[in-house]
Amino acid sequence: AQKVTQAQTEISVVEKEDVTLDCVYETRDTTYYLFWYKQPPSGELVFLIRRNSFDEQNEISGRYSWNFQKSTSSFNFTITASQVVDSAVYFCALSEANTGNQFYFGTGTSLTVIP
Amino acid sequence: SQTIHQWPATLVQPVGSPLSLECTVEGTSNPNLYWYRQAAGRGLQLLFYSVGIGQISSEVPQNLSASRPQDRQFILSSKKLLLSDSGFYLCAWSVMDRGYQPQHFGDGTRLSIL
Numbered sequence: 001a002q003k004v005t006q007a008q009t010e011i012s013v014v015e016k017e018d019v020t021l022d023c024v025y026e027t028r029d030t031t032y033y034l035f036w037y038k039q040p041p042s043g044e045l046v047f048l049i050r051r052n053s054f055d056e057q058n059e060i061s062g063r064y065s066w067n068f069q070k071s072t073s074s075f076n077f078t079i080t081a082s083q084v085v086d087s088a089v090y091f092c093a094l095s096e097a098n099t100g101n102q103f104y105f106g107t108g109t110s111l112t113v114i115p
Numbered sequence: 116s117q118t119i120h121q122w123p124a125t126l127v128q129p130v131g132s133p134l135s136l137e138c139t140v141e142g143t144s145n146p147n148l149y150w151y152r153q154a155a156g157r158g159l160q161l162l163f164y165s166v167g168i169g170q171i172s173s174e175v176p177q178n179l180s181a182s183r184p185q186d187r188q189f190i191l192s193s194k195k196l197l198l199s200d201s202g203f204y205l206c207a208w209s210v211m212d213r214g215y216q217p218q219h220f221g222d223g224t225r226l227s228i229l
Contacts, residue, residue, distance in 0.1 A: 032214070033214050033215055035217055037220075042222075043203060043205075043222065043223045043225070044205075044220055044221070044222045044223060045205065045207075045220040046220075047217045047218075047219065050215075050217055052215070091158070091159065093218075095214030095215075096214055097213045097214050097215075099214070101147055101164055101166055101172075101211075101214075102161065102164065102214075103149075103161075103214075103218055105158055105159045105161075106158065107157070107158035108157075108158050108159075110156075
């Protein structure tokens with residue numbers, strides 16, 4: 001079964017619009033970690049954020065914010081006032097303390113910001 | 116600071132030819148190392164990971180193999196490439212810490228099989 005689901009395959013928004021990327025995860029571990037990565041057209045994956053299962057506090061970093069809700073097993077990512085440079089594929093990932101060597105990546109959401 | 120180097124950046128190979136992709140990490144010791152493949156427009160597929168020299172775990176049965184001859188060197192190989200081996204190959208490393216530490220990725224190798 002897929003441990004991380006990113007149901008949105010592709011999203012297009014017009015510049016300056018807000019956009020939310022969804023991520024739903026599945027785990028039986030009580031200790032786990034959630035991550036978001038950005039893959040720009042150049043190809044490299046850039047680490048954006050990590051949350052641990054014991055910290056549900058939402059986080060804001062500039063135009064980026066993350067909403068972690070254990071009740072719905074979701075870790076959604078919102079970009080406020082989107083810019084063309086935000087165009088990329090975004091991956092959500094899960095790692096579990098009991099199997100810490102592996103990351104489970106979602107299939108990614110391709111975001112296109114139209115100028 | 117830690118850096119990860121992956122080469123070559125681009126490779127075009129004929130079907131049936133061998134393959135060797137190399138990845139090295141600097142600035143850290145005893146890292147976890149990973150090879151992923153990303154088909155065009157698709158997600159990441161974990162191919163191999165290693166928690167130490169000579170220790171390789173394979174996630175997907177295929178004609179690829181991996182080796183870790185040194186602590187910070189991870190090599191992806193094939194004796195005979197197939198058309199289906201085309202894709203974007205990414206190497207990654209992480210600190211060994213029960214999943215807490217993020218994985219850090221190299222710039223990738225775009226492999227085209229003709």
